[in-house]
Amino acid sequence: MKRCRRVIGWITLPLLIACGGNDPSAQVERAGSWAATTRELAIERRVGAIGRAYTSDMLDAGRREVQKVAQSLKPSDLPETLRARVPAAVGRLDSVIASTASAVQRGDAVALGAAAADANALGDTLRILRAALRVK
Amino acid sequence: MHDLLDKVVLDEGRRNVGRVDGVVLELRPGAAPVVSAFEIGGRVWARRLHGRIARWAVAFGRRWPALGNGVTRFAMRDVRTIGITVSVKRDGRPTPALAWENWLREHVISRIPGA
Amino acid sequence: MKRILDLTLGIVTSIGGFLEAGSIITAVQAGAVFGYKLLWTIALGTLGLMLLVEQSGRLAAVTGRTVGDALRERFGINFFIIPLVTGLLVSFLVLASEIGGVSLALQMATGISFQWWAMPVAFAGWFLLWKGNFGVVEKGSSLLGLVTIVFIVAALKLHPDWGRVGAGLLPTSPDHDGPRYWYLAVSIIGASISPYLYMFYSSGAVEDGWGTDDLSTNKATAVIGMSFGGVLSAAVLIIAALVFLPRGIQVDRYEQAGLLLPPVLGHTGFVLFLASLGIACFGATTEITLAMAYLLAQGLGWDWSENAKPKQNARFSLMYTVTILLAGVVMAAGIDPLKLTNFSMMLTAASLPVTVIPMFVLMNDEALVGEHRNRWFSNAALGVLSIVTIVVLFSAVPLQILGGS
Numbered sequence: 143m144k145r146c147r148r149v150i151g152w153i154t155l156p157l158l159i160a161c162g163g164n165d166p167s168a169q170v171e172r173a174g175s176w177a178a179t180t181r182e183l184a185i186e187r188r189v190g191a192i193g194r195a196y197t198s199d200m201l202d203a204g205r206r207e208v209q210k211v212a213q214s215l216k217p218s219d220l221p222e223t224l225r226a227r228v229p230a231a232v233g234r235l236d237s238v239i240a241s242t243a244s245a246v247q248r249g250d251a252v253a254l255g256a257a258a259a260d261a262n263a264l265g266d267t268l269r270i271l272r273a274a275l276r277v278k
Numbered sequence: 279m280h281d282l283l284d285k286v287v288l289d290e291g292r293r294n295v296g297r298v299d300g301v302v303l304e305l306r307p308g309a310a311p312v313v314s315a316f317e318i319g320g321r322v323w324a325r326r327l328h329g330r331i332a333r334w335a336v337a338f339g340r341r342w343p344a345l346g347n348g349v350t351r352f353a354m355r356d357v358r359t360i361g362i363t364v365s366v367k368r369d370g371r372p373t374p375a376l377a378w379e380n381w382l383r384e385h386v387i388s389r390i391p392g393a
Numbered sequence: 394m395k396r397i398l399d400l401t402l403g404i405v406t407s408i409g410g411f412l413e414a415g416s417i418i419t420a421v422q423a424g425a426v427f428g429y430k431l432l433w434t435i436a437l438g439t440l441g442l443m444l445l446v447e448q449s450g451r452l453a454a455v456t457g458r459t460v461g462d463a464l465r466e467r468f469g470i471n472f473f474i475i476p477l478v479t480g481l482l483v484s485f486l487v488l489a490s491e492i493g494g495v496s497l498a499l500q501m502a503t504g505i506s507f508q509w510w511a512m513p514v515a516f517a518g519w520f521l522l523w524k525g526n527f528g529v530v531e532k533g534s535s536l537l538g539l540v541t542i543v544f545i546v547a548a549l550k551l552h553p554d555w556g557r558v559g560a561g562l563l564p565t566s567p568d569h570d571g572p573r574y575w576y577l578a579v580s581i582i583g584a585s586i587s588p589y590l591y592m593f594y595s596s597g598a599v600e601d602g603w604g605t606d607d608l609s610t611n612k613a614t615a616v617i618g619m620s621f622g623g624v625l626s627a628a629v630l631i632i633a634a635l636v637f638l639p640r641g642i643q644v645d646r647y648e649q650a651g652l653l654l655p656p657v658l659g660h661t662g663f664v665l666f667l668a669s670l671g672i673a674c675f676g677a678t679t680e681i682t683l684a685m686a687y688l689l690a691q692g693l694g695w696d697w698s699e700n701a702k703p704k705q706n707a708r709f710s711l712m713y714t715v716t717i718l719l720a721g722v723v724m725a726a727g728i729d730p731l732k733l734t735n736f737s738m739m740l741t742a743a744s745l746p747v748t749v750i751p752m753f754v755l756m757n758d759e760a761l762v763g764e765h766r767n768r769w770f771s772n773a774a775l776g777v778l779s780i781v782t783i784v785v786l787f788s789a790v791p792l793q794i795l796g797g798s
Contacts, residue, residue, distance in 0.1 A: 175643040182640060182652050191655040192663050195504025196648070203646050265641060284466050284473075286694055297465065297694030318694075323470045362457070379695070382707035392524050393703040393710070 166219045166228070167275040173211045173232050174268035176204045180239050181261035187246055188254040194246060201243040208236050221275070228271055235264050282316055286363040287352070289370030295350070296375040298364060299323035302351065316364075318375040319349035348374030400610050411622025412541050412629075413677035414494030415487065415584035415738045417670065418731065420626045421650045423577045424633025425643050426570065429561030432627055434578045436562050438585025439623030441778045444771065445591040445749065447615035448756050453598035454607050455765045460595045460748075461691030463755050476751070477692050479744045481685055484589050485716065486737035488681040489723040492518070493647075493730035494674030498667045501651050508727050515721025518678045522713055527600040527699040530683065534676030541625055541673055543665040547657045548628040551635045558631060576796025579785050580735060583742030585626070589684035592748070596687040600700055608765070632657065647731040678717070686713035736793070743789035745782035753779060 183200055186192045212232045217225050238260045245253035287295040300322035304314035324335035350373040358365040370376055387393045423431040449460050458466065465473040495514045496507035521530060567574035603611070636656050637643070644650060650670075654662030683699060686709050690697035696706040703710035724730070753775050756767045767775065 172643070172645060174641055175645065178641040179649055179652065182642060182656070186652065186655045186663075189659070191660045192651065193502065193504075196501045196651060196663075199500070199504060200646075200648060200651075203648070207645055269641065284469055286462070294694065294696045299470070326470055327474060379707050382711055383704055387703050387707045387710055390523070390703070 166215055167272055169211045169215055170228060170232075170268055170272040170275060173208055173235055174265055174272060176208050176239070177235050177261050177265035177268055180204055180235075180242055181258050181265060184242050184245070184254045184258035184261060188251050188258070197246050198243060201239055201246065205236060205239045205243070208232060208239060212236065224271060224274060228275075231264060231267050231271060235261075235268070238264060281360055282313065282364065285360070287318060287370070287375075288363050288365050290358075290365075290367055291369065293370050295366070295370035295373065300326060313354060315351050315353045317349050317351050318373075322349055348377065350375040400613055411619070412538070412544075412625050412669070412673040413584075413587075414490045414670075414674050414730070414734050415580070415587070415741075416626050417494075417629055417673070418644065418647055418650060418734055419577060419580045419584045419738055420629035421633045421637070421653060422644050423581060424630040424635075425637035427567060427574060427577070428634045428638050429558050429631070430565055430567060431574070431577055431581060432558065432561035432630060433564045434581040435585065435623055435626045435630060437564075437781070438582045439619055439626070440774070441582070441586045441749075441781070442590060442622075443615050443619040444774050444778060445586065445752060446594050446619060447612055448752055448767070448771065448775070449591040449595040450598050450603070450611035450615060451608060451765055452755060452762065453595040454603040454611055455605055455762050457599060459599050459687065459691050460592045460752075460755075461688045463761070464748075464751060465692045467755060467758065467761065468751065472751075473692055476747045477688060479747050480588060480592070480688055483737065483740050483744050484681050484685045485720060486733065487587065487589070487741060488678060488685070488716070489720040489728070490730060490734040490737050491674045491677040491681060492717075492720055493724045493728070493733060495671050495678065496724055497647055497730055498671035498674065501648055502667050502671075507730065508725050511724035512718075512721045514675070514678070515717050515724075518675065518682060519714055519717050521679055522682060522699065522717070523703055523710070525699075527597060530679050530699060531597060534672065534679060537672045538669075538676050540665060541669045543654065543658070543662070543669060544625055544628040544632060547654055547662065548631045550657055551632065553631050553635060572792065572796035574796075575788065576739070576792045579742045579789060579792055580738040581626075582781070582785060583738040583740070583745070585623070586745060586749075587741055588745070588748045589681045592688060593680050593684040596684070596691070596697075600698060605765070629653075644731070647734070682713045682717045682720075685716055739789055739793050742782075742785045744786075746779065746786050749775070749782050750779050 180201065183192070183197050183204075187194070187197045212229065215229060215232065217229075220228055238257060242254070242257040242261070245257055282298050282301055285298050287298060289295050296318040298316045299319055300317045301313050302315040302317060303311040305311050321332070321335045325332040352366050352368065356366045356368050358367050371380065420435065423434075452463060453459055456463070464476055492511055492514050493507060496510035499505070499510040499514070500507040521533075525533070598607075598611070632653055636653055642649065642652065651663065651666060654666045656662075658665070687697055689695075689712055690706070690709040695708045697709045698706060753772070755761060756775070757772065759766055
């Protein structure tokens with residue numbers, strides 16, 4: 143029985159390390175992916191290619207994922223020059239996703255177009271930030 | 279013996295009874311042991327796997343006797359042919375090997391529409 | 394004439410049955426992160442599956458025994474218990490993820506959470522197995538599965554650089570994110586060479602009463618059918634490489650894959666993606682459930698036949714009923730479909746040696762298959778495959794830890 147417990151410990155320890163040790167560049171990449179997803183959702187919804195339920199669900203999921211990224215980014219993980227910029231960009235992404243979601247609810251095509259542009263710009267920003275993080 | 283083990287057993291009506299899970303050896307003084315019968319049953323193949331698993335199987339059978347299948351034995355004289363499958367001359371339906379199959383058919387499966 | 398009809402049907406069923414939750418999402422992830430670079434794993438997996446399907450079909454046609462029968466009869470219960478237990482465990486997880494796939498397609502179409510769809514989907518699958526026979530199950534879902542040809546249409550419409558696509562067919566090492574690359578490589582192999590596929594195939598061959606004169610049909614079905622299936626997976630990867638990669642979209646949630654076709658085929662693309670996902674996964678649901686029940690029933694010597702009425706195989710019918718409903722419960726409980734799918738693909742890949750290596754022995758056993766035993770080419774290929782599966786087995790745990798999310 144004791145040996146069983148030790149084996150389980152050996153297996154879970156590296157798993158915990160792996161899950162806990164998310165490097166910030168991977169997290170920023172995830173945020174960037176959701177910026178791109180939001181942009182695509184806005185574009186496709188605007189032309190009616192995808193369903194409203196699907197778009198709303200995806201945007202909700204996106205907000206949850208981006209909030210998870212925001213929570214997992216600790217200032218100590220980030221280099222000083224980026225310590226303010228990265229969380230700011232992630233925070234802006236959260237609000238862009240939120241406004242995209244409300245545009246979908248209202249059926250506001252113009253707002254959707256604007257949201258797509260915002261998401262696009264944020265995606266670029268996050269891409270630059272990620273590249274900067276990988277260099278460090 | 280290995281010609282027998284794990285083969286599908288068909289009864290006189292070409293009905294599927296189960297697989298040969300174990301053999302019974304008859305020890306004769308001064309001569310090689312001979313296969314006198316074979317057995318079908320969960321307990322039987324559990325024995326071949328590992329001692330501990332076999333003990334669990336027996337304990338399981340004792341605790342919930344209704345769930346265990348019991349052991350079905352066919353003597354070698356009941357065997358008609360041994361080929362890809364083993365044919366026996368008896369009727370397999372009343373044997374313990376098919377007890378679960380029969381019980382489930384009557385009490386569960388038939389109750390569900392479309393069976 | 395009948396031979397040609399059989400062949401066409403066989404190929405058609407193979408195409409329709411190839412894509413499922415795992416092969417779709419691993420291909421999407423691979424294309425979105427690594428472009429064409431992982432195409433060689435799809436090719437490798439498809440070749441491996443082709444090999445195993447042809448051999449399992451040949452085994453059934455020549456001996457009248459299925460792979461399950463043969464594993465028990467040739468190796469005895471002491472060995473058989475290993476592929477039995479691993480096969481059932483791994484297949485159960487894959488089954489749950491397939492039910493998840495259908496449920497997700499319904500969620501994406503209706504907005505109702507996949508958790509609510511899980512049990513209805515499981516019941517629908519059960520109903521098809523209960524009332525239908527083998528022909529209906531196999532051909533029905535496979536003919537409907539032809540909807541997946543939309544992926545080929547979309548891939549062609551995107552005008553990929555075929556030179557670079559071809560380059561992806563050669564194994565290369567990644568220039569970034571190594572652990573993730575190999576994680577996906579292994580997962581794709583697991584998604585392509587699902588053991589339930591070739592075990593199911595041999596049971597089907599016996600249900601359909603194949604004999605030695607069906608051997609050439611078998612070979613053609615295996616080669617052409619599986620190739621088409623591999624082409625389908627490759628198409629999904631190519632689309633992801635051309636739609637997701639340039640946009641920087643990576644897959645964190647299974648449903649993001651819904652954005653794969655709309656940029657190429659608009660609303661029609663969205664609808665056809667949902668149809669493809671739902672139908673392909675539903676087909677896989679019924680097949681895996683049957684495959685699990687076949688394995689257990691054949692191994693323990695119960696009556697088994699999807700062609701017979703449930704009353705005639707009480708234990709077999711009960712087995713598949715309990716299995717599919719239990720898998721439905723797992724998804725109803727709300728397990729993340731993407732994580733479960735990725736994990737079960739990894740697990741499948743790791744468990745491959747247990748069924749692949751015995752095929753080696755079976756197909757060379759003269760007492761069993763006689764003059765139809767493997768030629769040197771099949772043996773060489775099977776040998777290489779066996780080595781690959783062993784390498785995969787040893788790399789699975791570290792990869793799951795390092796490369797899994």
